[in-house]
Amino acid sequence: xxxxxxxxxxxxxxxxxxxxxxxxxxxxxxxxxxxxxxxxxxxxxxxxxxxxxxxxxxxxxxxxxxxxxxxxxxxxxxxxxxxxxxxxxxxxxxxxxxxxxxxxxxxxxxxxxxxxxxxxxxxxxxxxxxxxxxxxxxxxxxxxxxxxxxxxxxxxxxxxxxxxxxxxxxxxxxxxxxxxxxxxxxxxxxxxxxxxxxxxxxxxxxxxxxxxxxxxxxxxxxxxxxxxxxxxxxxxxxxxxxxxxxxxxxxxxxxxxxxxxxxxxxxxxxxxxxxxxx
Numbered sequence: 001x002x003x004x005x006x007x008x009x010x011x012x013x014x015x016x017x018x019x020x021x022x023x024x025x026x027x028x029x030x031x032x033x034x035x036x037x038x039x040x041x042x043x044x045x046x047x048x049x050x051x052x053x054x055x056x057x058x059x060x061x062x063x064x065x066x067x068x069x070x071x072x073x074x075x076x077x078x079x080x081x082x083x084x085x086x087x088x089x090x091x092x093x094x095x096x097x098x099x100x101x102x103x104x105x106x107x108x109x110x111x112x113x114x115x116x117x118x119x120x121x122x123x124x125x126x127x128x129x130x131x132x133x134x135x136x137x138x139x140x141x142x143x144x145x146x147x148x149x150x151x152x153x154x155x156x157x158x159x160x161x162x163x164x165x166x167x168x169x170x171x172x173x174x175x176x177x178x179x180x181x182x183x184x185x186x187x188x189x190x191x192x193x194x195x196x197x198x199x200x201x202x203x204x205x206x207x208x209x210x211x212x213x214x215x216x217x218x219x220x221x222x223x224x225x226x227x228x229x230x231x232x233x234x235x236x237x238x239x240x241x242x243x244x245x246x247x248x249x250x251x252x253x254x255x256x257x258x259x260x261x262x263x264x265x266x267x268x269x270x271x272x273x274x275x276x277x278x
Contacts, residue, residue, distance in 0.1 A: 006084060026093065046272075056074060
C-alpha cells in the first residue's frame with residue numbers, strides 16, 4: 001500500500017479507479033479507509049478516481065498528537081497529501097468525523113475543493129458527549145489507570161499496532177505524559193467546537209463557504225437529522241437529500257447505512273456528474 005510522509009506522519013493511501021476527476025472519500029469515527037471501500041468502488045466504476053486514506057491516528061497510518069484540534073490536523077494532512085500527489089481541486093466527501101475534516105479543509109483551503117459531499121453530519125449534545133468519550137476520554141482514562149501499555153491494549157490502538165507495528169513503538173517512545181497531554185489538548189479543542197449546530201465549525205464559517213455541497217442527513221442520536229438540516233440551511237449552495245426514511249433511537253446506525261451503500265453512491269454520482277456538466 002502506498003505511503004507518504006506528510007507533516008511528520010506516515011499516511012497510508014490508495015487510489016481506486018484509473019481515470020476521471022478525483023473524489024476524496026473519508027469515513028466517520030476512527031474508522032480507516034476500508035470502511036468506505038465499497039462506496040469508493042461504486043463511485044470509481046462511474047468514471048471517477050477515488051482517493052482513500054487512513055487519517056493520522058487511524059488504521060495503518062502513523063500516530064502524531066500535534067496541534068489543538070485533531071480534525072484540523074487531519075484537514076491539513078489532507079491538503080498536504082493532495083499537493084504531494086498533484087491532485088486538486090478535488091471533490092471532497094466525508095461522513096461524520098470525515099465530514100468535519102472535509103468542512104475544515106473547505107474552510108481553510110477552498111481552492112482545494114470543487115464541491116462537498118457530506119453525509120451523517122454530527123451535532124447536538126448527545127453527539128458531543130459520546131464522541132468526547134470515544135475519541136479522547138477513554139484513552140486518557142486508560143493512560144491514567146495503566147500508563148501507555150494500557151493505551152496500547154485498548155481496542156483502537158491495539159488495532160493500529162496490529163495494522164502497523166511501528167505504531168506500538170511510537171506510543172511507547174511518546175510515553176504516558178506526552179500522550180495524555182496531547183489527548184487533553186484535542187479534547188479541549190473538540191469540546192470548544194462541538195456545541196455548534198454542525199459540530200466542529202461555526203455557523204459564520206459555514207455561511208462563508210460558497211462551493212456546491214450535497215448534504216445527506218443521518219438518522220440516529222449521534223448523527224441527528226437536525227445537524228444535516230443545519231448544514232443545508234447554513235451552506236449557501238447546499239443541496240439536501242434524504243436517504244433514510246426513519247429516524248432511529250440508537251447511538252449509531254451502522255448496519256442501516258451499510259445496506260444503503262448503493263443508494264448513497266447513486267446520489268453522489270448524480271451530484272458529481274451535475275457538477276462536471278456545470
